[in-house]
Amino acid sequence: MIFGSLFLIGIGIKFLLDTQESGINWAIVFPLGFIFLGGLIASNTLILCSVAITKDFLILNYPLIGRKKSIEWKSISDAGMRFITTKSSGSDYSFRTGKEIRLFSNGKNHRITTFTIKDPEKLILELKKRLDSSLKTKMKKEYKETEREFWKGENDYRNWMMKIVLPICLIILALLWILKK
Incomplete structure (x- = not known):
C-alpha cells in the first residue's frame, strides 16, 4: 500500500x-x-492498528509508524461511540458501516475506528465487559442517534433525487429528443 x-x-x-x-x-x-x-x-x-487486550491494559499498536499506546482500563473516565460510513457521495450505493470509538483516559483522547483494526467485534465485546454501565449506556445512545441521523439523511437524499432531480432530467431529455426531430 x-x-x-x-x-x-x-x-x-x-x-x-x-x-x-x-x-x-x-x-x-x-x-x-x-x-x-x-x-x-x-x-x-499509516493509521492501521492492531489491538491487544490484557487484564489491566488496552494496547493500541500502530506498526507502520512504530507507536504503541497503552490505556489502563481503570483510567478510562469517559467514552463515546459514533456511527461512521465509507460513503463519500450521493450516488455511491455500496458502502461499509462501522463505529468510531472515543476513549478519554488521563486527559488524553484516543480515537479508534473499526475500519482500521483487524477484529473490531472483539474490542467491542471487551469494552462492554470492562466499562461502567453508565458509559456503555451513553455509548449506545450516541451510536443509535448518529446512526438514525445518517439513515434519515440518506432517505431524504434519495427522496429528493426521485422527486426533483429525476423528473427534471427526464424533462430535459424529452426536450432534447423533441428538439432534435
Whole structure:
C-alpha cells in the first residue's frame, strides 16, 4: 500500500510538472487527483492498528509508524461511540458501516475506528465487559442517534433525487429528443 501510494504521488508530480511546462494550466486537476489519492491511501495506511487486550491494559499498536499506546482500563473516565460510513457521495450505493470509538483516559483522547483494526467485534465485546454501565449506556445512545441521523439523511437524499432531480432530467431529455426531430 505504501509503495502504491508513493507511486501515485510520483506519477501525479510528474504529470503536474509535464503539464506546466507545456503551458496547459487546465490539466492541473488530473495530476493533483493522483497526488491526493496517493496521499489519502498513505495516510489511511499509516493509521492501521492492531489491538491487544490484557487484564489491566488496552494496547493500541500502530506498526507502520512504530507507536504503541497503552490505556489502563481503570483510567478510562469517559467514552463515546459514533456511527461512521465509507460513503463519500450521493450516488455511491455500496458502502461499509462501522463505529468510531472515543476513549478519554488521563486527559488524553484516543480515537479508534473499526475500519482500521483487524477484529473490531472483539474490542467491542471487551469494552462492554470492562466499562461502567453508565458509559456503555451513553455509548449506545450516541451510536443509535448518529446512526438514525445518517439513515434519515440518506432517505431524504434519495427522496429528493426521485422527486426533483429525476423528473427534471427526464424533462430535459424529452426536450432534447423533441428538439432534435
